[in-house]
Amino acid sequence: MRTLAVGDIHGGLKALTQVLDRAQIAGEDKLIFLGDYVDGWSESAQVIQYLMELSKTNECIFIKGNHDVWCEEWLMQGLVNEVWYMHGGKETIESYNGFSEEQKKAHCRFFEDMPLYHVDDEKRLFVHAGFTSMHGVEREFDIRGFYFDRTLWEMALTMDRRIKKDSKFYPNRLKHYNEIYIGHTPTLNYHKYQPMNAINVWNVDTGAAFTGRLSVMDIKTKEVFQSDTLPMLYPNEMGRNK
Template identity: 35%
Template sequence: MATFAIGDIHGCWTALETLLEQVPIQEDDLVITLGDYVDRGPESARVLDWVMNQSANERFIALRGNHELMMLAASKAQMNPEHWLACGGSETLTSYQQTSQRRIPNIKDISPQHLDFIKYDLRPYHETETHIFVHAYVYEDAALDDQDESALYWERFDLIRPHKSGKKVICGHTAQRSGLPANRQHAVCIDTWVYGDGWLTCLEVESGQYWQANQKRKHRSDWLEV
């Protein structure tokens, strides 16, 4: 039984579909997605449909990212929608317009089922005997239940320190524009900028092997650098 983590998808369905064709995931393997399913890429609605469907499987764990929080807050008028639109929300609205009768994208087009899924079903983190999975970051001296939202969803990977549990942290959020995962030994960031000119990454955490695909349907595989 292996554990696979998939980094920030950001509405890039073509890259996700290509990636899943390459990764040798078996029925009893654990798959963890690290959040940021929406914004910036062209098919956020389709990506969220996939995440929702996969979440019916107990061997699939879906975490929440900061872009899901922004999308939810904008839809509930808890933040200025223009801020979300400027952070990639405009592409997300366009992806929902495909199933709407409106000629102009509207925040009311967002699926209520998707909003409920983001609010109630996505998780802030997941922990195994050896690893911590989180969207963005964990403060080194705080238990997971005591982490605040600024760490879990917003802090950058740059200054991450070893967690007091001794477990390795697997996260996304901080785009690695090199297209390669960042390996600090005690923490690995697998947001590899798929919505830009980078790749979508899936990491097998036990072995350190990873697979990547991009929006041009190219794919490749390598191992974490030590």
């Protein structure tokens, strides 16, 4: 059985199905999605529907991202966050044309059930963005950090790899987990097109919302599977604005 971490999808159903095909997903594979399923390309609602069906054949964990929070608010209360609308929300709302109220309610429940993080038996943490508590995710003061924080990744990037985990200079919040898997901050920001590693943090968001690809990583072997670039798959669309 493989455990696979899946980066931010952002409404790119074509990329999702393509990369899962390239990874040759089998029924015994466990899939951990790192959030931001919606907003960007034109098939956000279709992505959610696909993931709901996929969870019937595979063990799946769906971490909640900031775009998923905004979409859930809209589905539940009709709230249209202005920032969300300008950063992919408009396309997500349009993708729900033709979906019944019952289907929308089912999608809302799907979002409601998403955890904000997951820690497995090998002390590997999966979270959309990050966290700030030196005591670990269980004692995070503001849960918005789980889907908005970038300081975890920024800190990991600046660390000297020669610093060992038992050093007093090693950040306490990193000591709780053997590995940490995140999305949220596209590796395109650093001119990288593959998942990036810094200390014990792996960033699997390779910019599918923009001009990048959707990535899937085997967390044991670190083998990476990728889709084509999203503009190639959606040539008549613009994707999401930063």
